[in-house]
Amino acid sequence: MHPGQIEVNEITGLWTFLLTIDWKDPWLIGLITLHVLTTSTALLTRNNTNFQVVLFLVLLSVVYFSESINEYAAANWQTFSKQQYFDNNGLFISTVFSIPILLNCMLLIGTWLYNSTQIMVTLKTAQLKEKARREKAALTATRTTPTKNLTED
Template sequence: MHPGEIEVNEITGYWSFLLSIDWKDPWLIGLILLHVATTSTALLTRNNTNFQVFLFLFLLLVVYFSESINEYAANNWRTFSKQQYFDSNGLFISTVFSIPILLNCMLLIGTWLYNSTQMMATLKTAQLKERARQQRKSAAETAKSEGKDKSE
């Protein structure tokens, strides 16, 4: 056992599980940077709905295949990791992989809902302005026609 490693039977809760992870492992740093890049992309492309839909579907597809990714990583962990993290229950991959991706998906949905409410408010404002303009126009025409009737 390496110094600082924790035996599986020593993990009594989720917090001790998180503490048992070697966060300085290069591939984990890369994964965290990937999550940061995904979140940044989701935020920076908030006005490009087509790209966001593609990103959303891609992220959901990756989460869908996380069980297969977990199996592959469990079989090949020595090629990229210092420790075997990939348990059969999928706790590790859910924690460091799927949950951040699903949070990004929630961020995308929140962005879409916000954009929808802004668009609906803009549309309703435009409708009210058009209705007021129509009413002013019809009132002006009515006043004009009443003025003609009185002059005749």
């Protein structure tokens, strides 16, 4: 074991698990950068729903295949990592890979809900303005319509 590492049986919670990870490993820095870029893309494209739908589906597909990714990474960890993080239960890949991706998916859904409420407010405002315009036009039309004088006959 390397100095600063702890035994697996010493892991009692998420925080101790996160402390066992060597966050200076280049591939982990790349993974964190990927998560930051994904979040930035989701935020910057909040007005482009079609792109966000594609991004959402890609992210969910990646999470769906995370078990296969975990198996591949467990078999080939020496080529890209200093330590073997990929256990059979998938704790590591779920914690540092799938959870951030699912949080980004929740961000996308939240953005869609917000945009939907804004569209509904705009639509209802336009409907109320149109109704008020029609009522005003009807009221104006009834006032300017000449009335027949019954006493002249």
